[in-house]
Amino acid sequence: MNQNLKLTDIIAVGFMLFAFFLGAGNIIFPPMAGQLAGENLLPAMSGFLLTAVGLPLITIIAVAIAGGTWDHLTQSLPQRAATAMAVLIFVIIGPAFAAPRTGLVSYEMAVKPFITDAAQTDLTLFSVLFFAVAMFFAWSQGKLIDIIGKFLTPALFVGLIVLSVGVFIDPQGSALAPQGDYISQPLTTGFLEGYNTMDTFASLMFGMLVVDVLRKKGVSDTRSTTRYLIYAALIAAAGLAFVYISLFYLGATSGELIGGADNGGVILSEYVQALFGPSGQLVLSIIILLACLTTAIGLVSACSDYFCSLTPLSYKTWVIINGVACATVANVGLSQLITLSVPVLFALYPVAIALVMLTLTRRFLASAEQAYRAVIVVAFLFALIDAAKVAGADVTLFSFLPLFEYGMGWLLPTVLTLVGMFFIGTKPETSLTANVSQ
Structure with missing residues (x-):
């Protein structure tokens, strides 16, 4: 059997992994951190990149070295302890926190601005629709590379490039004095802020999901799987670093325009509208919807794949269970969800x-x-x-x-x-x- 992938497939796998990572937390936290860091942008951003890019990259490599499965990764732990740890992580990145957050951020930043007098019922209806679409795309694992890596992610990346170029060419202000912990300890504060992306957790699971996708593409031997997984991790890490640097700079130059914002979503929304005018919200909505949807697909698929290995229920049954659970939790509200997590x-x-x-x-x-x-x-x-x-x-x-x-x-x-x-x-x-x- 041919164990080699074409260059376009390698890039598609990397794009797929990048899209899985780039979700709600990756977009809303860097602008807030950038604004608070202000003139201490570089050390704060460096700390954030360590946990939000460096750790996920190293984790994917560790997954590759371990053989690409959770069992190999935790082979020296008692089986019950390893299973309990995996279940906790999957619950966190799945129906409890990370996956519902993708729906919440999509609603708050991409849909709510277009609704006059938005109510709870609007969030409920959107959550149901959003996760129904995520379940539809997650239904067939074998097509994830083609759907996400070759179609959704390139569209997302084009939108991000437009945003990034605009931020660097026409910044809407200059960096102000740092605030809070960013005054005295910007590096460690940025490092801890990177926890919020949950990407080290996600790396443990997305690495295994990529291995499964590679096998469905005909790549089964350990050496080839490890090589392609590392290639995908490097592509995803480069994409994440590009996005984070842009969003940190956006946040650092937003203080004069939107001072004292409650969260990064507000900063990003106001900044994009100032940068691109009335059409800015439409550009942002497309970016947010694509970013959050691809991550939701990856999370629902990864969680369903793992839970079906533990129970008699099929993968598709777990897709439905996880999708319904995510839509339900998404109605808690963004601020409450972040506080709990x-x-x-x-x-x-x-x-x-x-x-x-x-x-x-x-x-x-x-x-x-x-x-x-x-x-x-x-x-x-x-x-x-x-x-x-x-x-x-x-x-x-x-x-x-x-x-x-x-x-x-x-x-x-x-x-x-x-x-x-x-x-x-x-x-x-x-x-x-x-x-x-x-």
């Missing part, structure tokens, strides 16, 4: 990062099984402290932890535990005996 992200993001670190350093560990258990537990326990702090709990008892004030008290204990596991632990004798007998 932040503590959860602070609790679980470090765990995902720890899993990637373990995958990349696996060959150096004295005992992979013991290391995975120790590092994941340490990352999760210390991340809970940061999550409690973000949720408003009094955790000053732990203020002695390095980087605690920056919301990264989990980092040093996790890294030290990982380094320690290079030297601590022994290989199980049973596995050695089994290898000899083979």
Whole structure:
């Protein structure tokens, strides 16, 4: 069987992955962060790019190295723990937070501006329609490359290029003084802001979805799958970096035009209308709808693919279940959804990062099984402290932890535990005996 893809298919896979990533959070958070960072744009943007581009790229590579499946990625964890972690992540990026957010942002930024006296029923009707369309496209996994990579994403990219060129050629103001935490710690604040994109979580799942799509295209051997997955990750990372840099600059130059905005969606909407005039909202609506729809398709498909592997229900049945759940949760409201998601992200993001670190350093560990258990537990326990702090709990008892004030008290204990596991632990004798007998 031919294990090679044509160049156009490789680009299409990369575009598909880029489109999966580029959704609601990727569009609404950078403008807000850029405005708050102001003159500290470069360090804040660098921190954001580390978590929103660097970590997803490394995670996709880790997924490729691990063999492209969740089972391979978590092979050194107890099966129940690995399954529980996967279910939590899929629920977060699926029906609980990330997927409904795509519908909410689409409504708030692309549809609501055209509705006079918008009401809750308008959001409900739009949510049903939006996720019905997402379910329709997610119905056939084998056609995802053709639908998204070759048609929807190029249209999206053209719109983003028009927006980016306009922002750099005709900025609507100059950078103002930084605000809040961006005054004293722009790099770490930007780093933590990148959590909101949820793309490290998504990378764990989208990598596996791309592997499945490649197999349906006839690519099945491990070496070819790994190579094409890395190519796709590099294309997606380049596209994301291009978009984030543009949106950060847009936000940094928006202070004089739209000062004190509540969220990045407002900044982006007002800025685009100032830049392109009355037609600006139409340009923005097209970009938002395409970006959010492609991400919703990817999330619904990835979640359905995983949950059907755990249950007797078919993939298409799970597409319906996830689509209905997303449409229901989307009616909670954007601000409430973001507020609820932040503590959860602070609790679980470090765990995902720890899993990637373990995958990349696996060959150096004295005992992979013991290391995975120790590092994941340490990352999760210390991340809970940061999550409690973000949720408003009094955790000053732990203020002695390095980087605690920056919301990264989990980092040093996790890294030290990982380094320690290079030297601590022994290989199980049973596995050695089994290898000899083979």
